[in-house]
Amino acid sequence: MGDKANAHPGAAGRATAADHPASLRNVVLVGHSGAGKTTLVEALALTAGAVNRAGRVEDGGTVSDYDEIEHRQQRSVQLSLVPVDWDGYKINILDTPGYADFVGELRAGLRAADAALFVVSASDGVDGSTRMVWEECAAVGMPRAIVVTHLESARADFEEMTRICAEAFGGDDPDAVLPLYLPLRGPEAPDGHAPVTGLIGLLTQRLFDYASGERKEAEPGPEQRQLIEDARNRLIEGIIAESEDETLMDRYLGGEEIDLKTLVQDLERAVARGTFFPVLAAAPAAEGARQGLGTVELLELVTGGFPTPLERPAPSVTTPDGAAREVAACDPDGPLVAEVVKTASDPYVGRVSLVRVFSGTLRPDATVHVSGHGLTDRGHEDHDVDERIGTLSAPFGKQQRALTHCIAGDLASVAKLSRAETGDTLSAKDDPLLMAPWRMPDPLLPLAIEAHSKADEDKLSQGLGRLVAEDPTMRLEQNPSTHQVVLWCLGEAHADVALERLRNRYGVQVDVVPHKVSLRETFAGTSSGRGRHVKQSGGHGQFAICEIEVEPLPNGSGIEFVDKVVGGAVPRQFIPSVEKGVRAQAARGVAAGYPLIDVRVTLRDGKAHSVDSSDAAFQTAGALALREAAADARIHLLEPVAEVSVLVGDDYVGAVMSDLSGRRGRVVGTEQAGGGRTLVRAEVPEIEIGRYAVDLRSISHGTARFDRHYARHEPMPQQIAERIRERTPDS
Numbered sequence: 001m002g003d004k005a006n007a008h009p010g011a012a013g014r015a016t017a018a019d020h021p022a023s024l025r026n027v028v029l030v031g032h033s034g035a036g037k038t039t040l041v042e043a044l045a046l047t048a049g050a051v052n053r054a055g056r057v058e059d060g061g062t063v064s065d066y067d068e069i070e071h072r073q074q075r076s077v078q079l080s081l082v083p084v085d086w087d088g089y090k091i092n093i094l095d096t097p098g099y100a101d102f103v104g105e106l107r108a109g110l111r112a113a114d115a116a117l118f119v120v121s122a123s124d125g126v127d128g129s130t131r132m133v134w135e136e137c138a139a140v141g142m143p144r145a146i147v148v149t150h151l152e153s154a155r156a157d158f159e160e161m162t163r164i165c166a167e168a169f170g171g172d173d174p175d176a177v178l179p180l181y182l183p184l185r186g187p188e189a190p191d192g193h194a195p196v197t198g199l200i201g202l203l204t205q206r207l208f209d210y211a212s213g214e215r216k217e218a219e220p221g222p223e224q225r226q227l228i229e230d231a232r233n234r235l236i237e238g239i240i241a242e243s244e245d246e247t248l249m250d251r252y253l254g255g256e257e258i259d260l261k262t263l264v265q266d267l268e269r270a271v272a273r274g275t276f277f278p279v280l281a282a283a284p285a286a287e288g289a290r291q292g293l294g295t296v297e298l299l300e301l302v303t304g305g306f307p308t309p310l311e312r313p314a315p316s317v318t319t320p321d322g323a324a325r326e327v328a329a330c331d332p333d334g335p336l337v338a339e340v341v342k343t344a345s346d347p348y349v350g351r352v353s354l355v356r357v358f359s360g361t362l363r364p365d366a367t368v369h370v371s372g373h374g375l376t377d378r379g380h381e382d383h384d385v386d387e388r389i390g391t392l393s394a395p396f397g398k399q400q401r402a403l404t405h406c407i408a409g410d411l412a413s414v415a416k417l418s419r420a421e422t423g424d425t426l427s428a429k430d431d432p433l434l435m436a437p438w439r440m441p442d443p444l445l446p447l448a449i450e451a452h453s454k455a456d457e458d459k460l461s462q463g464l465g466r467l468v469a470e471d472p473t474m475r476l477e478q479n480p481s482t483h484q485v486v487l488w489c490l491g492e493a494h495a496d497v498a499l500e501r502l503r504n505r506y507g508v509q510v511d512v513v514p515h516k517v518s519l520r521e522t523f524a525g526t527s528s529g530r531g532r533h534v535k536q537s538g539g540h541g542q543f544a545i546c547e548i549e550v551e552p553l554p555n556g557s558g559i560e561f562v563d564k565v566v567g568g569a570v571p572r573q574f575i576p577s578v579e580k581g582v583r584a585q586a587a588r589g590v591a592a593g594y595p596l597i598d599v600r601v602t603l604r605d606g607k608a609h610s611v612d613s614s615d616a617a618f619q620t621a622g623a624l625a626l627r628e629a630a631a632d633a634r635i636h637l638l639e640p641v642a643e644v645s646v647l648v649g650d651d652y653v654g655a656v657m658s659d660l661s662g663r664r665g666r667v668v669g670t671e672q673a674g675g676g677r678t679l680v681r682a683e684v685p686e687i688e689i690g691r692y693a694v695d696l697r698s699i700s701h702g703t704a705r706f707d708r709h710y711a712r713h714e715p716m717p718q719q720i721a722e723r724i725r726e727r728t729p730d731s
Helices: 037-047 100-112 128-139 158-169 222-243 246-253 260-272 295-305 454-470 492-504 572-588 615-631 650-662 692-699 718-727
Strands: 012-014 024-030 051-053 056-059 062-065 080-086 089-095 115-121 144-149 177-179 181-185 196-201 207-209 216-218 277-281 337-346 350-359 367-371 384-388 392-396 399-403 411-415 425-428 445-451 475-479 484-489 510-513 520-523 527-535 542-552 559-563 599-607 635-649 666-674 677-685 705-715
Touching (some): 024 037, 037 144, 100 128, 115 128, 115 295, 144 295, 177 222, 196 222, 222 246, 222 260, 454 475, 454 484, 454 492, 484 492, 492 510, 527 615, 572 615, 650 666
Parallel strands (some): 177 277
Antiparallel strands (some): 012 080, 051 056, 080 089, 337 425, 367 384, 392 411, 445 484, 475 484, 635 677, 635 705
8 A cells, every 4th residue: 555556647537337346445434514525525536537626527528617516515415426436446435414414414325335434624623423423333333444634724733633533433442543644744834834745654664745746655764764663563563453363463573574465454454344443644636736645545545445345244135024035245146235325306307316236236227126114204105116217327526427237336326216215225126125224313303384375385295295205314294283384304404405405496485484382281170061052043943051071181091071961961862962062172272272182071961952952053062061161170281291312421411401401301310321421311391392403412512412202291380371372362
């Protein structure tokens, strides 16, 4: 690792279809917003020859803007794929959003990749959300490496950043996080900052100078050799230890010089096992330069140190009815098993699906079976249909280069899959299969919307359907209690993007309205009411009288209707009419317009007329009786209470518990969750946690996450209930 680029200067360029999984590498870039992921992707594409300068794609002799369609701002909130060729390998580079609101796009990138490259800024350090993603990768054993960016910053300190990464990512073994290269600094500037102009390879013991804009290799001088000796020894020991090559460790400790080829093989083994995490440095190319600092070294690590798709365990696969199926890992000749990892809508070609093939080979114009898990709570269908594949292509900015096929281990864009959505499985139509889904984060920020005009109302349903088809982290709710259309999002930025897509992509203008929670009413004590509906206006009149008693029931009992009429005071055929009237009035509410629950209504007595009594009359009487009983009783306004679990770093437990108390929450317990974190369990009124997804992120500096589940309705404090009643018309 260190001389391939110079030996094969022309072995680079834009990716085409791969013919064998061993020649593929799928790597996802992870890091917080501002760490420089997208800039690094462009620098890697420039070095690989996929672009002729930063941000420009060369295609058929013409040059078009790389960002003309996929603007930086748009790309910063969605998963994007940049395939490049390097030294005979096809590298699929997946760039993920750094904003926490778009963790769904990040999870899709992790699903599609075989290794992760964590991008950290030398000037900003490692944030809490990046640590959480690292833990996710560790849980599934995903190989990882770290690249330090923003070395041009006056505050940049590569050595200190490496120490921070070892502390954040190394766990109990800081020697599992070590640099492969040390920065080579140029002359000190007047401000005292010495810019990084090159790298010193610790394994190769070669110097790579980028000062001229081209990577030049040289022999290190005596001062550099002295600088790298201790770091090189520590690196070799770390690689050998993490690769678990005990015989090699004995030879090394015995003073034997280990050859470079053996060290590189051990490095690849340790990285592939997910036990060793090399640290590299990178910076974009200067104006007019062809290669950015460290980009060649990164491409060499990806091709020579990261695992092939063949080394990824076979996915868990079943038939649609749940029967387990054994599928060989990454066999291009095996049964087709592919997954839609991203769905987007293009104004010209319609729906475009980014697909990762795990087994078999995908070809244009083939008919495939689409199977889905059905996220009905989020507005998604449970798919079980056949669809025809449109064109296959390798995306790169506005360019879509047609592919003849896409083998196991590769990724491709598929046009015109009208039914398939993110997370769906594509398989042979005569052998339908289903992959186990990846974990989707729960959207916990409600966004209540209304169509801006009648024209928007006609288009709203279709626009929302397309929106949730693209983004499985978004949940669409048609709330039957509040009659609101609610988009549940992951955060404010997620909500803003949803509104922007509705407006600009689907031509739907909506208004955001206050989100309502499902309040209820109940009786605080026993009360009686008499409903009298007597009218005579010529011809048949209306006559119905009923007397009821209302008493409260335990939480969750609903409405119970009991008939205790004796002597036929209310004819048997009209008793269901009274019940129907009572239940209709209960649904409308008796105090503030919210449904009445958890009461027993007992029909005690009444009167009827042989001619003028009717079903409608007794329905009206039943409703009047319930309203009269409510007028003489104390009515509780009930609010929904949620069980909330917050996983937070120990440093922020006090702030989180204090905040929950300020939301009228009751902390019911805490427990240690490992890794310096605590799980806080509380019961909190839902009316107080509408924006908790946003507020918790601020309180914990992005290091906490929570979930919530409905527990029950319980009485609201009197002063808050009075304020709500005052805002309710005709309460």
